Amino acid sequence: METAIAGYTYGSDAVARSPLSAEEFDLLKKTVLFGAEDERYLRLAGEVLADQIEAVLDVWYGFVGSHPHLAIYFSSPEGVLDTEYLTRVRARFHQWILDTCNRPYDTDWLNYQQEIGLRHTRAKKNLTDHVRSVPYIGMRYMIAFIYPITATVKPFLANKGHSAEEVEKMHQAWFKSIVLQVTLWCLPYVEPANF
Ligand code: HEM
Numbered sequence: 001m002e003t004a005i006a007g008y009t010y011g012s013d014a015v016a017r018s019p020l021s022a023e024e025f026d027l028l029k030k031t032v033l034f035g036a037e038d039e040r041y042l043r044l045a046g047e048v049l050a051d052q053i054e055a056v057l058d059v060w061y062g063f064v065g066s067h068p069h070l071a072i073y074f075s076s077p078e079g080v081l082d083t084e085y086l087t088r089v090r091a092r093f094h095q096w097i098l099d100t101c102n103r104p105y106d107t108d109w110l111n112y113q114q115e116i117g118l119r120h121t122r123a124k125k126n127l128t129d130h131v132r133s134v135p136y137i138g139m140r141y142m143i144a145f146i147y148p149i150t151a152t153v154k155p156f157l158a159n160k161g162h163s164a165e166e167v168e169k170m171h172q173a174w175f176k177s178i179v180l181q182v183t184l185w186c187l188p189y190v191e192p193a194n195f
Helices: 022-031 036-065 068-074 083-102 107-119 139-144 146-151 154-160 164-189
Strands: none
Touching: 022 164, 036 068, 036 083, 036 146, 036 154, 036 164, 068 083, 083 107, 083 164, 107 164, 139 146, 139 164, 146 164, 154 164
């Protein structure tokens, strides 16, 4: 299944290694108040979102596509949108939603966060899909994206008849996970001594 997604190398030797130790990762989880209850609610969110993922991606891709300063990252340096690049990344994005909800946040997961971070930077952007595009995504947009990626998912979490309290807990767990992940993705952007 997993190998069917072009460029999705989760768990393989091709994935970068996270420089973060398990202890350092634990402290980061504590900092965003991420615990066992969040893991349970992420699993529930995974069930709720499972048959809605393409609709979620339509919203996110619509958001990127309607903002030229974001669309350039999927375009050639001359500004022509690369629809094949969009499509290939979309398949991995789909899988990432499932991984965010269902994977244990273990060493393989931590390493893949380093890989995803690198794929947004000058070190690895464009390499996976062999495309000619702008060389990196500004870190400011990585951080700022936490808001739309979090806010837009809530209506989907509420679509399957769960109570307002359950929806809120799923949403908070999602929010924490996104903050955690984007923090890890910033690692390859900065001097290790400052991280
Ligand atoms: C790749 C999520 C911010 C543009 C990816 C992938 C995921 C992802 C899951 C695929 C990872 C893989 O290869 O397996 C996110 C999330 C973000 C974020 C959750 C912030 C909360 C951004 C921003 C842009 C962007 C702000 C700018 C439009 C891209 C591009 C790729 C990519 C162009 C392909 C990189 C490559 O060449 O491999 N993103 N992203 N991302 N994302 Fe993001």
